[in-house]
Amino acid sequence: MAQSGVRGKADPAGAATAAPAGRGPSKGGRRGAPRGRGRRVLRWAAILLALVILGSAGAGYLYYQHLNDNITKGERNGGDDSKVHRTQPDAAGRTPLNILLIGSDDRNSDENVKLGGSKDNRGNPPLGDVQMLIHLSADRESAAMVSIPRDTRVAIPKCVDPKTKRVYPPTEGIINTTLARGGAGCTLATWQQLTGVYIDHWMTIDFTGVVRMADAVGGVEVCVNQNVWDHSTPAQRGGSGLKLTAGPHKVKHIQALQWLRTRHAWGSDVMRARAQHMYLNSMIRTLKGQNVFTDSGRLTDLAEAATKSLVVSKEIGTVKKLYDLGTQLKSVPADRITSVTMPNVEDPLNREHVVPQQTGADRLWEMLRDDVPLDKNGKPAKPKPQPSKTASLQPSRLGVAVVNGTGSASRAAVPGRAADVRAVLAQGGYDRAATDTSAALSEDRTVVRYPSADLEGDAQGVAKALGIPLSQVERSTDVSGVTVVVGADWRTGTAYPKKAAPKAGDIPAGSDAINGSDTSACMDVYKPYQW
Structure with missing residues (x-):
């Protein structure tokens, strides 16, 4: 870098280059001497400054690595x-x-x-x-x-x-x-x-x-x-x-x-x-x-x-x-x-x-x-809009899995909840809805999950049929088709319970x-x- 920075301005011995056109030589043959020394000083100052900057950056990098190594x-x-x-x-x-x-x-x-x-x-x-x-x-x-x-x-x-x-x-x-x-x-x-x-x-x-x-x-x-x-x-x-x-x-x-x-x-x-x-x-x-x-x-x-x-x-x-x-x-x-x-x-x-x-x-x-x-x-807070999507299949043609997720760390699952909700879906025209007992899930809140974007509208249709808010419809790679997980918030009844969502500052007693x-x-x- 130092050599390329001085090329064309001074030879290796430091001699000055020719004067710009239109200018004669200086008196006493000292053509451009002050300018040459000034340039050399500036060049060396620039090189030293670059070294300082690089050195500081290097030290900063080493210190950054030192801190990372501490973790x-x-x-x-x-x-x-x-x-x-x-x-x-x-x-x-x-x-x-x-x-x-x-x-x-x-x-x-x-x-x-x-x-x-x-x-x-x-x-x-x-x-x-x-x-x-x-x-x-x-x-x-x-x-x-x-x-x-x-x-x-x-x-x-x-x-x-x-x-x-x-x-x-x-x-x-x-x-x-x-x-x-x-x-x-x-x-x-x-x-x-x-x-x-x-x-x-x-x-x-x-x-x-x-x-x-x-x-x-x-x-x-x-x-x-x-x-x-x-x-x-x-x-x-x-x-x-x-x-x-x-x-x-x-x-x-x-x-x-x-x-x-x-x-x-x-x-x-x-x-x-x-x-x-x-x-x-x-x-x-x-x-x-x-x-x-x-x-x-x-x-x-x-x-x-x-x-x-x-x-x-x-x-x-x-x-x-x-x-x-x-x-x-x-x-x-x-x-x-x-x-x-x-x-x-x-x-x-x-x-x-x-x-x-x-x-x-x-x-x-x-x-x-x-x-x-x-x-x-x-x-x-402004509520997030929940755009409604169009279903790709008629309810009678859509396969829906219903899972009992009413259990929690402190309460056992309610027997038969998946079958109860499946029956509600069947009454709404979802004839292919079926209970799924292969997965032992535990959910605090009832959700409807779907695996891919093309099934989002179908999942929303299932949620509407059960009265579940669209905010509880979510995409998930954990399911292979539209899946209803009946949560601990729906342990009884055939209608999804309506309750007020918590508001800012509504901290429960005893907190x-x-x-x-x-x-x-x-x-x-x-x-x-x-x-």
Whole structure:
């Protein structure tokens, strides 16, 4: 490049070229000498500048690769994806984004043992003691953070460890044990089975990662209404060690971890989720108030902390993808972020555990599936138009499969539901409708699926015959023909039940909602842990 840049202007010895036409030689035979030296200086300056730029770009590239190498990645799903489907695109063709955040109690490193205590648990499979779904709306204007308490008893699907290929059979147990049954992919599969919400990615963070991130942002402000000391008592062994006076505090390093791990001082695992929501809301507000891009040192610290702290599903395992996710979340206004906990009740089999409060939990999952904002602070969403398509076949010539999907993680399927709905179709002229017992499906909501565009009109005709909204007609490669899956929302009767769709802000009771802009949120301390 340097040679081509000087060719025709100076010979290898640096002699000047002929003067331009119309100009005579300079006095004293020093024709063009100053111009030649000036050009050589400019040429060498340009070369040096190019080297600096290339060197900086090279260093930037190497640092980018260094950050990418920091990231540990894993398989997205350890179970079966066939029972969940992505939310239908909105009117602009956009879909919501769901990310499962898992806090691991892993104690397989010296640093994690030091921070988390309990040396006796070193070497044991980690538990997912914090589990929170981050839901970004399709328009990226609202977000939700939804927690399930770690001691929730759920149905856990069959999972496969992506590293060892060990197969874990379906079982029923506490949701925090799923991380030990093949990793975060099993936790994701369990969430999908419970909620019916398609989850795009997962992220896990351990004790050391929490400390790194808290320090990188300069601390996170939290608040307690009374002096708190989460320590061992005669009635309850253990404790995080958190000790604060009443009022607001900026926690970092081990205090940040203690805040997130505290349970006994708040009175329950459910209240621990509330404290975690306060912490994350505060962290997001802190990041929104900081322009780290003007501070290269802070930016480097954050980049190092984030890439070293997180283990992620491989689809988002690059710095750029993580940065894009963070940018999307940061763009959501604080008053459009809502934190909730799954409505729950005491487990009748074990009072130390909880189970979903069915009505409230189902309503919450429906709002997430339908991308209904949990806050009321946005503009009313424009419903996506549902254009009607023309059927390609007469009803009497269309084969329709009817599947009983009324079962769920907590309720058995209603016998005979597929046959009941098939009879309704037959009365409407769909003589070739037949029940299909080959697939054991579980659907929260009744759907009509079709495999190819030429059958969309036929599927819509079936939906109209049954009174099912066209928004519940979807294309799917999981079926070979028009298929009705009778969901848990239609367990009785021959007419599809009409019900009002949830509206923005219609959060079910028992969700313990906190708005992201609420700076007054403060934790009450359980009496035995006040000092």
